[in-house]
Amino acid sequence: MALRSISRRFGSRVLSYRSSSVASLHSHATSFGFQQVKEEEKSKLVGNVFSNVASSYDIMNDVMSGGLHRLWKERLVGKLSPFAGMKHLDVAGGTGDVAFRIFDAVNSVKRRALRKVDEDSLEETQIYVCDINPNMLNVGKQRAAERGLGDNKSLVWVEGDAEALSFDDNSMDGYTIAFGIRNVTHIEKALAEAYRVLKRGGRFLCLELSHVDIPVFKDVYDLYSFKVIPNLGELIAGDRESYQYLVESIRRFPPQEKFATMIADAGFEKVEYENLVGGVVAIHSAIKL
Amino acid sequence: MYRTAAKRLLGAGLTTSRLLRSTIIPSSYTSNLCTSSMGHTESPIINQSGPTAASSTGTGEGPRRKPRPEFEEEQARVLSASLRHVARLGWTEEAMTAGSRDVGVSPSIVGSFSRREAALVEYFMDECLQLLIDRVDSGLDLQNLIPSERISKLIRIRLEMQVPYISKWPQALSIQAHPVNVPTSFKQRAMLVDEIWHTVGDGASDLDWYVKRTVLGGVYSTTEIYMLTDDSPEYRDTWEFLDDRVKDAFDLKKSIQEAKYFAQDIGAGVGKSFQGVMQSMSTRGGRSSSSF
Secondary structure, three states, X not given: OHHHHHHHHHHHHHHHHHHHHHHOHHHOEEEEOOEEEEHHHHHHHHHHHHHHHHHHHHHHHXXXXXXXXXXXXXXXXXXXXXXXXXXXXXXXXXXXXXXHHHHHHHHHHHHHOOOXXXXXXXXXXXXEEEEOOHHHHHHHHHHHHHOOOOOOOOEEEEEOEOOEOOOOOOOEEEXXXXXXXXXXXXXHHHHHXXXXXXXXXXXXXXXXXXXXXXXXXXHHHHHHHHHHHHHHHHHHHOOHHHHHHHHHHHHHOOOHHHHHHHHHHOOOEEEEEEEEHHHOEEEEXXXXX | OXXXXXXXXXXXXXXXXXXXXXXXXXXXXXXXXXXXXXXXXXXXXXXXXXXXXHHHHHHOOOOOOOXXXXXXXXXXXXXXXXXXXXXXXXXXXXXXXXXXXXXXXXXXXXXXXXXXXXXXXXXXHHHHHHHHHHHHHOOOOOOOOOHHHHHHHHHHHHHHXXXXXXXXXXXXXXXXXXXXXXXXXXXXXXXXXXXXXXXXXXXXXXXXXXXXXXXHHHHHHHHHHHHHOOOOHHXXXXXXXXXXXXXXXXXXXXXXXXHHHHXXXXXXXXXXXXXXXXXHHHHHHHHHHXXX
């Protein structure tokens, strides 16, 4: 009963924000969590969030998801099936979590097919890690150094905006964005950029916290999101607001079907998605033809 | 007639892939086969985004998605190019990577094929079946042969298509035998056997239908496996083995037929004597009743 009323309260909160967002669409307002902010401000605010949490970002991910985010990222890379000589772009992957996994996958492919893959193509492998936030990139570079990949030529760290990538058209074999597209001001622009940089046959994969539709589980998940996560954020990262933003921004992100339609509208083919843990996260995949 | 029976047995996917040239199994179909958990909603999305896409075409906003078959064409192109690398790299993702490089598509596309290597093996199976049908349609001389010879000739033509890949064929068989791939590989084999019976000119749809196909499936598979270890010139031993097995099968058919007749005779005999007993009983009963 208590659960019900809590979820109803949140539900009505979400609803009221939705209706107000429609009204203010024309004044170029966008959402920052449940707040309405000016478009120009959103990127700054998101920037602040990630500057604040950069150092404890991965620990928080572990705590919040109970370590599950590792499995989700493994799944993402598994779906990508990286190959030697691939040019890959990981957007919003500052701490290198996805990039390292792709790197490992390529190199295990190398071990498996040692005689079949020529070394040249392997050295051509390049994984670009693009993040708008230099603090996050620094964490990633530091972790690369710890892994002994500090001056590995396969990993390239680039500071850049997902809405205006600094890469050439048709230059990438793969594009991944894990827990990032939610924070982008214009999702359509980010998708258009992804489409632009991908080669023919290149794949777009997006791992994102999404929407749960299973009745009771949804209530539990809402309770956990709004009651537990901000407190965890305060306790571990010393930053309640950033994690309040996190859970709110998840609710503002378009649901699976809607997002899939957006991907298709950007020109992608074979748009599919897979829900993990009942929709807590979803992996959208598509291909450019 | 047999086609309807086949449809009943193997589902509607059969006829569609048979009609298409350069056939592949639609990925939505295959993914439905292997993913049934609620987490996977791969195919419904196409249906659901369909109307939205259509309605927004009306408003003329943004570029439209091309229809889905394009992906399948692309997949077929990549897979057909990949076959050239199979002899060297095996039925592997590496072969498909090399194949996609050949046709100028990013090897990334391989990751989007459902069940990866199985896609390549299944493509090959479909291609071979199509080739076989083409050869039959283009006037393969079968009229002068008796049915058993026709069957061994057709199986031989089909198996000869695997010769270039023979060193890697065990790998293909193991991929096909993987539980996830069994539904498709079973279906493909059934289609092949069906095609052979059809070409031989068998139109029956009685219970024999299943027996015939099972037996021929057995002959085909054992010959296929025999071929793997055959190092005689031009697989002479294999073809001999095949002829013998087909003969066995026809002998079996004959002995089944004989057994059937025998059973009928016995049945008739037993029936007659049973009838006799009943008759004598009823007449005796009649007599006894009349004596009252």
